[in-house]
Amino acid sequence: MEMSHRSKVYLGIFESTKEKIKAALSVPDTHEVLFLQGGASLQFSMIPMNLIPELGKGKADYAVTGNFSTIAMKEAKKYCDVHIAATSEDKNHSYIPKQSDLQLSPDASYFYYCANNTVYGTEWQYVPETGTVPICCDMSSDILSKPVDVSKYGIIFAGAQKNMAPAGLTVVIIRKDLAGHEMPCTPLMMNYQTMIEKDSMYNTPPCWNIYMLGLVLDWLEKQGGVKGMEQIKSKKAAILYDYLDESKLFKACAEKGSRSDMNVTFCTGDEEKDAAFCKGATEHGFLNVKGHRKVGGMRASIYNAMPAEGVEKLVAYMKEFEVNNRV
Amino acid sequence: MEMSHRSKVYLGIFESTKEKIKAALSVPDTHEVLFLQGGASLQFSMIPMNLIPELGKGKADYAVTGNFSTIAMKEAKKYCDVHIAATSEDKNHSYIPKQSDLQLSPDASYFYYCANNTVYGTEWQYVPETGTVPICCDMSSDILSKPVDVSKYGIIFAGAQKNMAPAGLTVVIIRKDLAGHEMPCTPLMMNYQTMIEKDSMYNTPPCWNIYMLGLVLDWLEKQGGVKGMEQIKSKKAAILYDYLDESKLFKACAEKGSRSDMNVTFCTGDEEKDAAFCKGATEHGFLNVKGHRKVGGMRASIYNAMPAEGVEKLVAYMKEFEVNNRV
Numbered sequence: 001m002e003m004s005h006r007s008k009v010y011l012g013i014f015e016s017t018k019e020k021i022k023a024a025l026s027v028p029d030t031h032e033v034l035f036l037q038g039g040a041s042l043q044f045s046m047i048p049m050n051l052i053p054e055l056g057k058g059k060a061d062y063a064v065t066g067n068f069s070t071i072a073m074k075e076a077k078k079y080c081d082v083h084i085a086a087t088s089e090d091k092n093h094s095y096i097p098k099q100s101d102l103q104l105s106p107d108a109s110y111f112y113y114c115a116n117n118t119v120y121g122t123e124w125q126y127v128p129e130t131g132t133v134p135i136c137c138d139m140s141s142d143i144l145s146k147p148v149d150v151s152k153y154g155i156i157f158a159g160a161q162k163n164m165a166p167a168g169l170t171v172v173i174i175r176k177d178l179a180g181h182e183m184p185c186t187p188l189m190m191n192y193q194t195m196i197e198k199d200s201m202y203n204t205p206p207c208w209n210i211y212m213l214g215l216v217l218d219w220l221e222k223q224g225g226v227k228g229m230e231q232i233k234s235k236k237a238a239i240l241y242d243y244l245d246e247s248k249l250f251k252a253c254a255e256k257g258s259r260s261d262m263n264v265t266f267c268t269g270d271e272e273k274d275a276a277f278c279k280g281a282t283e284h285g286f287l288n289v290k291g292h293r294k295v296g297g298m299r300a301s302i303y304n305a306m307p308a309e310g311v312e313k314l315v316a317y318m319k320e321f322e323v324n325n326r327v
Numbered sequence: 328m329e330m331s332h333r334s335k336v337y338l339g340i341f342e343s344t345k346e347k348i349k350a351a352l353s354v355p356d357t358h359e360v361l362f363l364q365g366g367a368s369l370q371f372s373m374i375p376m377n378l379i380p381e382l383g384k385g386k387a388d389y390a391v392t393g394n395f396s397t398i399a400m401k402e403a404k405k406y407c408d409v410h411i412a413a414t415s416e417d418k419n420h421s422y423i424p425k426q427s428d429l430q431l432s433p434d435a436s437y438f439y440y441c442a443n444n445t446v447y448g449t450e451w452q453y454v455p456e457t458g459t460v461p462i463c464c465d466m467s468s469d470i471l472s473k474p475v476d477v478s479k480y481g482i483i484f485a486g487a488q489k490n491m492a493p494a495g496l497t498v499v500i501i502r503k504d505l506a507g508h509e510m511p512c513t514p515l516m517m518n519y520q521t522m523i524e525k526d527s528m529y530n531t532p533p534c535w536n537i538y539m540l541g542l543v544l545d546w547l548e549k550q551g552g553v554k555g556m557e558q559i560k561s562k563k564a565a566i567l568y569d570y571l572d573e574s575k576l577f578k579a580c581a582e583k584g585s586r587s588d589m590n591v592t593f594c595t596g597d598e599e600k601d602a603a604f605c606k607g608a609t610e611h612g613f614l615n616v617k618g619h620r621k622v623g624g625m626r627a628s629i630y631n632a633m634p635a636e637g638v639e640k641l642v643a644y645m646k647e648f649e650v651n652n653r654v
Binding site for chain 2: 001004005038039041045046049055071075078079159161167168169184185187188189190202205207208209
């Protein structure tokens with residue numbers, strides 16, 4: 001922890017972690033992996049500042065499917081003309097728009113979406129087809145849970161704190177030719193080109209978080225990599241969704257075909273019962289099961305680190321609760 | 328490390344760490360403590376973006392006394408008219424300008440300086456008098472090494488990795504009335520006002536680094552706080568400087584009255600001897616003693632965590648080297 005980030009020992013840790021990310025996600029040579037700070041929220045500004053050619057001039061397409069894509073879209077308005085390519089706001093973000101629903105601008109500098117919506121429990125099941133318009137995707141909450149065809153993306157970014165490492169690290173995978181066109185007012189720390197040239201070491205990076213990411217990637221490899229993790233997470237989510245679909249008390253909030261395998265949102269339809277369930281959940285050792293206030297009900301976040309047994313135990317408690325609260 | 332940053336347990340850690348910083352540096356109620364990311368380098372942009380009223384319009388005074396103040400000054404040029412209030416470039420930054428040498432602009436939005444220059448081994452021994460112009464100070468490399476009169480500053484900031492905590496955390500102490508006047512193009516994560524309103528939790532903060540800072544502040548308190556640390560660091564630095572001033576082989580690079588107690592730069596005046604010294608130093612267990620290429624020679628970084636014994640052992644090796652390399 002006190003090691004210089006320029007020391008040989010640490011540079012070994014840094015480079016091997018980068019290689020592990022590249023291997024885990026099969027990152028092609030056209031793309032660069034960056035280790036940055038500031039979370040996904042800093043990327044909300046960094047993307048338009050680097051991809052829109054001039055402050056206030058240029059256009060970007062946004063798909064608004066939840067809380068974080070809404071924030072990202074609003075932030076982009078500071079820098080360019082924002083076009084809403086699709087929104088699921090009409091049904092409280094309980095679904096992901098279909099490809100045929102996307103109203104794409106051929107002259108957009110990029111198309112933006114958030115792969116997994118933690119608050120609403122929805123997840124994109126497909127990669128949008130946008131022609132030559134580069135895709136920027138916030139994968140903070142489902143990265144490393146399944147294979148990704150990186151070549152289809154202009155920029156993939158993720159705050160580390162869900163599936164990668166303790167909070168304080170942001171992983172960015174950027175198609176190299178997209179960098180180097182930033183607005184003059186772009187802060188030096190938010191210049192992708194500078195970060196590519198300096199191998200993410202323009203200044204001291206969050207060394208320990210990167211080290212931790214390396215350990216998590218070693219663990220991921222033992223689970224069979226992202227392919228193995230895809231099977232594990234699908235199985236885990238199915239335990240919950242299968243029960244929710246047969247339950248007479250609980251129902252899933254997200255529509256079939258749009259459901260997240262990372263955040264399962266559900267409710268009883270009765271606020272008092274929801275509250276009783278959450279109270280009991282805490283007593284059973286299930287923490288933070290209460291849903292976000294924008295959705296209500298409950299939410300089970302079952303990121304990579306959650307074992308299948310945790311999900312099985314939750315379902316066992318749900319069944320017990322259902323028996324005791326017959327409709 | 329997997330704790331939600333909104334959980335009660337973590338909020339307790341967060342708030343107590345903030346209280347400890349306030350207590351350690353006697354932060355007055357006029358000022359707010361922020362826990363941010365991006366290092367000092369992000370502050371280089373954040374300060375002008377928040378303190379200069381309009382992009383390209385407004386003026387700031389910079390004292391250029393080393394590597395990082397030069398970078399900060401160049402970065403500010405993106406946002407405003409920069410006036411060099413003082414520079415020590417004429418003597419390769421081996422000294423700190425005097426108060427009487429500062430050419431201050433009464434209409435500047437702020438005055439900027441870097442308290443300790445790691446590369447050159449110089450340290451400001453006084454707080455500049457700037458009238459009503461707020462002072463912004465980079466204290467990355469000497470914060471918590473001595474008492475500071477926070478009330479004299481508009482913004483104090485410090486990357487944590489020298490005297491506070493592992494890399495990945497930036498501590499900012501800001502006079503609250505300076506926030507809320509940012510340029511429209513300021514990224515949301517770089518808006519001081521937002522961070523004040525959200526108590527540094529606009530998004531997930533670097534939780535573990537903040538926890539570590541709390542532990543370091545507990546340790547600091549056991550050393551007698553910043554007053555105790557001031558005695559310890561002065562004594563440590565004196566061991567080195569006293570020897571340098573009497574040595575016939577080595578000499579200190581920085582002028583008396585400008586010398587840093589955190590980074591002691593010195594040389595023999597002979598590149599071959601310097602190289603031989605550095606090689607031997609590594610063999611004796613003193614790592615990274617080679618000076619920065621801009622100064623040459625050697626540099627002993629003796630931050631808070633370095634015990635006096637470490638400095639004594641270094642001086643013992645220097646004496647041994649001097650005996651074996653008589654001039």
